[in-house]
Amino acid sequence: MGRAEEVVSMLPQHRDVIVVGASAGGVEALRTLIAGVPGDLAAAIAVVLHMPAGGTSALPQILRRFGNLPTVTASNGAPLRPGTVYVARPDHHLVLIDDEVALSHGPTENGHRPAINALFRSAALSLGPRVIGVLLSGVLDDGVAGLVAIKAQGGLVVVQDPADALYPGMPENAIRNVAADYVLPAAEIGPLLGTLTKENSVEPASSPSSLLRLENEIARDQRTSTDYQANGVGVSSGLTCPDCQGVLSELTSADGRYRCRVGHAWSVEALLEAQGGVFERALWTALRSLDEKRNLAERMCRDARQRGNERLVERYQQMADEARQAAGVLRAHLTGLPASPEPTGDG
Structure with a gap:
């Protein structure tokens, strides 16, 4: 790295990328959150809502009607533009690569594609302290591992108050496993994001773990048949994958998570x-x-x-x-x- 690049990398950065995940009860929470986001938001927002694989999603139209920002269905290779909301497509993971949107047909995670963890991990790996991760209403714990990655890479974590969520499972799991920076009702998260994106990001990103890199490659469909034991990040669990009946490896550097050789990912609860x-x-x-x-x-x-x-x-x-x-x-x-x-x- 040259002297000029080193100086630039040390300059304060704005948190200009917001990643949002939701499941059951998520449409209401997203609608409320987006309605509160200021129209001059200097950040891009990427949204994953658990949805069936078939058919189309009306979520972009819903959020466009209630919010102040342009809202589009995510398309592969689209640049991340400040003040724009990108919504995941059914049956595709939404991931971020540097300052671009990417779609993949990688293995399901906790039975979902798109999966919240896939989006959150990719943002943490590519954008580090520029990221704000937001987890809303839902059951079980998809998104929790992704929030852990965002926090480890210097990003901020915002969780919907479980008392405000129609389904408090995901927010409760997040609060138990991640040191959330803010826990708020959905109506208060939108204005907060406007404030946070005007502040400088000062936390440097730590060196990403080999597990984070590996899981991100799988979500991007670059590693669809991986031997986790050979890579030193997993041990055989003796359990089988509900999706493909393959043997599951327990990820040794994660808290109770599993992957099969195909790449299907599971938390303990899921x-x-x-x-x-x-x-x-x-x-x-x-x-x-x-x-x-x-x-x-x-x-x-x-x-x-x-x-x-x-x-x-x-x-x-x-x-x-x-x-x-x-x-x-x-x-x-x-x-x-x-x-x-x-x-x-x-x-």
Whole structure:
């Protein structure tokens, strides 16, 4: 680095990039936040809201109607312009590379694409102390690891007050795991951002960890099949990925997070939730199989009776009764309703 570049790098910088993440209840929180942002904001805003992979998002139109800033759907390679809001596209990670927007189809994180962590990590790695990270209403803990990265790289962390959030899970997890600089209702965050972006950033960025660089490359779809153990940042967990059933590595320099070789990422809470969903789907599959077994056994019982074979009638009726009883217990567990006796078959 030359003397002139060194002097420039030491000059105070404005915090001119704001990254915002939200999930359940996030539309209301985002609408309130954006409505309070001043029209002369000297910073770009990038927004990720968890959304289904298919279809389109009306979020840009919603925020445009309630806010004072131009709001656009993020497009690959677009420059980050102060006073503009960039909204993630469905089924694409929104990441920042220096002062540009980038889209990727990298592996899901906590079952989401776009994922909040992917945006937050990329901003922390590329822009360091210029970044303000904002986490709003939602369940579980997507975005928390990203806030940790933003804080480590000299950025500021703002969290919606859980008492103000429709779904307080994400804000509560953030407050437990990150030393948030501000915890405020959504209505107060917009004006705060106007103030913070006028201040100089004085905290230098620390050297990014190898894990931060690696995870950012995965989100950008540059490393889609990574051996975390070989890279020294993971150990085999003995658990499987709910998305692809691959073996999960536990990331050794992170707090309770996992990655599979494909790159799917999971926090402990999201993994537990997803495994619960896998288990429930398996139970429903088992219930369907028991109902089909009962129906088939009853059909065979009727056929055996018509042929006058009482030995087979007894055998098939017993199989039908056993399947009926097992299905009743399983159905009661899945629905939360008491098992009701069903009439026995024709036998």
